[in-house]
Amino acid sequence: MKLRTIYKRIIYFSSHQSQKLNSHQVIKLLFSLTLIICLLFGQVVTAQPSNTNVLVKQGIKDYNAGNFSNAIKNWREALNYYKNNPSARAVVNENLARAYQQVGENKDAIASLEKAMRDYGKVENIQQVGRMKSELAQVYSNLGQPRQAIALLCGQIVEKSKIPASQEIKCTPDSAEQIAIKYNDKRGQVAALGILGEAYRLIGSYDQAIKYLDAAQQVSPEYQFLVFNSLGNAYKSRGQLRELQADSAKKAGISSKEKELTQKFLDDYQRAYQYFKNSIKFARNEKQPLAEMRGLLNLLQLASQTNKSKFIPDEEFTKTLEDALKVVESLPNSATKVYGEIDLAYLQRDGKRTSPFTYCPTQLVLSGDNKALNLLENSVLISKQIQDNRLISYANGALGHFWECHQENEKALKYTQSAIIAADINLSAKDSLYLWEWQAGRILDKQDRKQEAMPAASEAIASYQRAFDILENIRQDILTAERDVQFDFRDVVKPLYRTLAQSRLDLLGVGAIVDERRVKELSKVVNTIDALKLAELQNYFGNDCILSGLNPKLVGELLKENSAAFQNTGFLSSIILDGKTGILLQLPNQATKFKWIEDPNQQGTTKIVSNEILEKKITEFRKGLVSKEEINYDTTIAAQLYDWIIRPFAEDIKLQKVKTLVFIQDGFLRSVPMAALYDSQQKKYLIETYAVATTPSLRLTKPNLGNGNTQKALIVGLTKKATIDGKTFDALSAVPDEVKTVGRIFPNHTRLMDDNFIPESFQKTLEKTTYSIVHIASHAQFGIIPEDTFIVTGKNQKLTINQLEASLRNLNNKSDSVELLALTACETAVGDDRATLGLAGIALQAGVKSAIASLWNVTDESTSEIIKTFYTNYRKNGMTIAQALQTAQIRMIQAKKLPSSEGINIKYDHPAYWAPIISIGNWL
Template sequence: MKKANSIRYSLLAFVTALLCIFSSPVLANLPHSSPIALLQQGKVLYDGGRYSEAVQILQQAARQYQQQGDAISQAATLSNLSLAYQQLGAWNEAKQAIASSLNILGYAQQDSENKVSQNPESKIQSLPILAQTLDIEGRLQLGMGQLEQALVTWQNAEKVYNRAHDRNGVVRARINQAQALRTQGFYRRAEALLVQVNETLRSQPDSLEKAVGLRSLGDVLQLVGDLEKSKDTLQQSLEVAKRIQSPKEISASFFSLGNNARALPQKPEAIDYYKKTIEVTPSPLTKVQAQLNLLDLFIEDKQITNAQNLIPSIQSQLDQLPPSRAAIYARINFAQSVEKMGKRQWAMGDGQGKLKQNPNRPSGSQSPTEGNPPSGLSHQSPIANRPSGSQSPTEGNPPSGLSHQSPIASSQSPIASPQILATAIQQARTLGDKRAEAYALGSLGSLYEQTKQWWSSQKLTQQALFLAQSSNAPEITYRWQWQLGRLLKAQGDITGAIAAYDDAVGTLQSLRSDLVAVNQNVQFTFRDSVEPVYRQSVELLLQSQSGQPDEKILEKARQRIEALQLAELDNFFREACLQGQRVPIDRVVDRDNPTAAILYPIVLENKLQVIVKIPKQPLQVYGREISQPEVEKTLSELRQNLVKPSAIKAFKTQSQQVYNWLIQPIESQLQASGVNTLVFVLDGALRNIPPAVLYDGKQYLVEKYAVALSVGLQLFEPKPLVRQQINALTAGLTEPPPGYSGRFSRLPAIKTELDLISQAGVPTTRLVDKAFTSKALEKEVSNVPFSIVHLATHGEFSSRADKTFILASDGPIDVSHFGSILRQRDDIRPEAIQLLVLSACKTAAGDNRAALGLAGAAIKAGARSTVASLWQIDDESTAQFVGAFYRELKNPNLTKAEALRHAQLQMLKHPNFNKPSFWSAYVLIGNWL
């Protein structure tokens, strides 16, 4: 009897543990006579994405176990029931199911030791069930935003897994803990834990669990932005899968590697991995998902013939799949791809075969079985990601009131996107899956929006919005709030549109960390599916004004631009990176520095707007009718000519044009107000141009004003630098480390540069060449309260955090690690680093958003001010500039911005370095006082 019970309990634990791991087999008609059969059927329904049906079956199984007096089996079933409720967004029901399960198992929150009933018979048998139940409770807490509770729950789950001698469970619990830590912003702690997990998996013998575990870890590493480590781990998973000869795991690893390659981005490699997935997978679902990702890549790369040839195969595969959430999501994605080839259509008539872009449509890549963890281990948040995946059979009729005719026709693809979506809606309703129905309804509304069928589109969008909100799905909700705002604007209801955009922005703000921690697809499509919400909202706010500007509206507009900038940085770091107490800039200029003005240029679709704050005056706004592409083209050409000393004539013409956009309309007021410092909160491509170099036809801006940049509208403790206490930690590298000599040049004048800092009267501690390692930097920063950290070494700013770094003698230090080195002293010493200087860095070539890396480095470092170069100039002129800057910095009558200006003016007068490419590369970010 005990043996039978043990087998049964093991089966239940197995079902619970793998409920989110393995793909669903073909749905079978199982007998309902036993609770075990019901539990198995519930698992089949859950794995098939039929969560509402799974709930009914699991409820029935739980009742039968209760009637039989089988408490442990009832507890296991209730924990599975909670998982199904979580997928439906029914958080209260999910909490109740988990609470009942834990109560049956004798779990008590206040019991910090065993947390298990002391019943001798149930104690050992219930350990696997208790561990799995805690695992699921942690997922529930994470989904509800209870991050600290989730971390504690998963730590307790790890203890129980250890007592149950379940190594795979311990790995799962640690991956879960890393997810909770990273979501709270504890990036390095999360990474350290994942490294431990990797070592544990590496030492285990080859097995199915090891292959799945490594793939799970690789997916998590990709989620947190460590793409190279993710790739290595996924390769390990693939090798294990090959050695155990599991086609299913081989194809799953290929699929994850394809997603990783796409994120890097390495499109040819991604295409190859998706093709391999299609070739070897035994799963129709995985095959369709890979085909959809492949189709999306073909469309992105304008591979017309390949895309057209793939569509019939996808349609055929879709018709083979049983109905499920994954099938519905895949159908939605397929419809969106068809729409790309229809409404965005292949412009075959122009002979170029190019896609016409539609900026309003959120685009994106697909990821594995959305709604389920991509790897199978229960490390992902239960919040569903953007649909990506598989489809369902049986083309049905559109729901009542919908037209059979496609509003979007394509000569290249006769498939009607609306009918594809109508079928998805019908299947979602049949399954009782409100979340999937919300996505399908909203997507259909988007198609009607493209053909200006406003009433039909609005009706569908409002239905989708109601379902998304009632399903607790904010990552879907904001999309339909945004869509509703566009529709209302198109119909002239500006007040209603503003309210809808406000709702969308509010939802995005509530997501912040979830947006990067949970919804991986948003990472791929930030510029398409998040950024436009903010920009279009600001445009509406500014357009809504007539006559005298409303200061409240202007304040709301610039706060919204700050929210966008924070969202960009969150997206850059894959974490919510700006928290804590800050001081509004307005208060600084009105009270502490009444000679500084703040300019907020905002690049909108058809207009460049500038909001200005002059000390002790209300906000003002002015603008110019000019399209965003024209602005970006002008700025791109200006940047190219700026770094070419020979292109001075073209540069001055373009620089004056930008000056006229940003400065000329307000110049007389600036002069009348006695302003001597301009602080810019730059937007978009404007970040690539140092404002000091703007030219009025006679003078550069730096010849009239000190100039500083701010990452947002607020400052951390804006205090002047105490000159009597200046001391600096200086580090430099004259030779690039091994493996980087081909990419970076020697910097022989580094020692001269550091000598000039000392000669300026600044006490220094030096780390030069081999002495300059990441560990040595960490040690010195922690041991001595330096007010300045000056790094004279190669570095690069990129739009990707893992490609933003500085070089030490032992290799690159990426921006996140660099930030943790400088910030660790916060726990030891109260003195913040007042000034960080990066004198030989540059923005990545060909990356028009690379200035994000500079802003990210400044934020991560935690320094009150950062001086850095936007591009690299010869190290002799750098040494001259650095010496002049530190001499000026010693003057107690000058702010840091004024010290920078004086140093740049000295370079401007130097016969060898008077070209803008030499003196204008340096910018001051943050506190300018």
């Protein structure tokens, strides 16, 4: 079939799904995947033999007219006439699958494709079996399951660490790609390779995606054009990743790496630019406006997202926009036209890499002369004509957001509710339903309903809650990808969770809720905050391994269930909201208490402490500790923070005879060494009254008493200077003494030092023997992205977080899990609270029950002193990890009071020497 004929028979599937949260910018992400299938074998076909049932013919007529519901009805009825004809039945199911996709019924599409595959197999039409696998793979990718798609297309996932150096691709014999090769099916091979490349792009394996797409180009010159846009998107995605990595290198002070990555991401953007240009050129030559629209939009998005570097000049951007507006106007009514109009309406010259529906864009390119509004209104009209619920939902939601941003709340709510109704029909657009529920909540919040303030607030909260519930349900898919994929989490998930929490807390603050309901509302706030912290942790690490040990029960249930284990333990959770920060106190068998951080004045009244002031105080507090400028430590700021965070709950904590405080921190509060807060009334640091620990979430903590008598330890360390990625790490002169001390405490140990401590030797040592204690005395860097999170080893090598997890995690025998991991020379990237997520989650990620680590690098002999005392205390029966650390820190505080025979330096009473050492995870 000639290319021109193929193009005339294009049927665009409605494939606007949510692989990533920012995929709501639609066309720029998934056009490539859809186009490949549609151009190659996406048309409906007539069932054989020649005396085809009239129902099949009528279904084809309905389908081509866009009446997909009638087509489905006719074809389903036609199947009754083909019970003994697998060949005809396969064709009808193939057509049904395409119709189901048009109306967003992806589960039914999967079922029909699977039936078609079975019937084609029965009549030994293996070539068609392969094609059906490719189509099925597309549906799975559309549903946010690219790994399932890869399994169908190639039979196995090639992990990034095992990508072959050559272009050779080895798939299993029964995979779609190998079937196409065996039957010399060029179309089938291009489809399989093209969709395979897109699937790898969606899981963040950009190098592998490019390899498969390059291979698709080489199958046949006739189909080369099909992958131009896919390759452009792959290079753009890799460029965005490298730009993020360059920014991380800049913050870490690694100028050589920053320069190298900057050149690489600019090269990737240039390649993407060229592929998009080639796509547009080909489409114009072939007079194919649908394909041209796709290329133009991809180019516009590239220009928008790289505007900071002026990669594409303003003149070219303007000309491309003009071309896109002309083409979209000429397009026939279709999903392509609807999504194109919406994308153009929300186009920005300096666009964020996030959904435009989570904030109000202030610099829309088409903001004047009602151009944006006209496009959005037209998209709503077309979506109704096409009768695709997913399309109707998206168009109405986009128009509702336009009116929301223009403070036309009645209009905004009208269209948003229409979007919710359409998305909720058979859950046809569950991935965007949470967006519209969230949008409805914001609109209801803003509406001026003075006569019905309470009902309006409750209505808004109900919308927020529905959005939260939906997002929690689908978050596992949309947040799961390779570790180097950073989603627009901060712009999408965080605001929704925080808005829901704040709305409930504000509702409590009006004083019109009875005590019983207050308890329930606070419980819901706790669950929302907990879900946010789990999502942040999962987002940082980029996969779901971190949640493998997640307890399905909610926090309140865990407190009741483990009341014995949690006896004498208090939990303080922080939540940073709009302009203010709240603290929740949870105690076993007690109602949750909540207070905003407030500052009392001399008149006895209080005022809310703004987040700006709080963060400034915390920065000053931490700076004073890290610098160790004053020998006699000034406790003023430490006392002020104590009064803000701890004192409001002091009596409740005291009444319950709490001995251990466990902190579950948020944002910039994660970097606070809470042990060093100072009680000015008692003249004591917090650690002198309570053992202190931290955990990312109670649902990730198993409250089991550790085995203090454990004998076997793996002790590794680095004493030499090292250079990693151009950054120099100083020699650690105190490490030899620290290692000797730990070795004396654990006589049954294995030691790896300097050149003997490299990733390979570390892994092999753990493979041979099970160690319950792993002590690492080396630099550990926690960057703002996982790639910059590693442990420095000998020979200028690094033990990455991937390697650490692979070495420590024992999936076959969980009883062999490491009890305790110690990291005693850590560094965190400055200016980004994501760095502390790496510190908080590393023990959980590696399957370790507990961790001891430092919030910053303390290279003094003080580390050896505190670790020695900690391990000695930990090995005594009945002393928990938190209590053992508390005892060690108190000993440091009392340095000036101890007899000279103790041999401890008197300057160690300064909190800079003991406060950064923290307990993470299980504190028992």
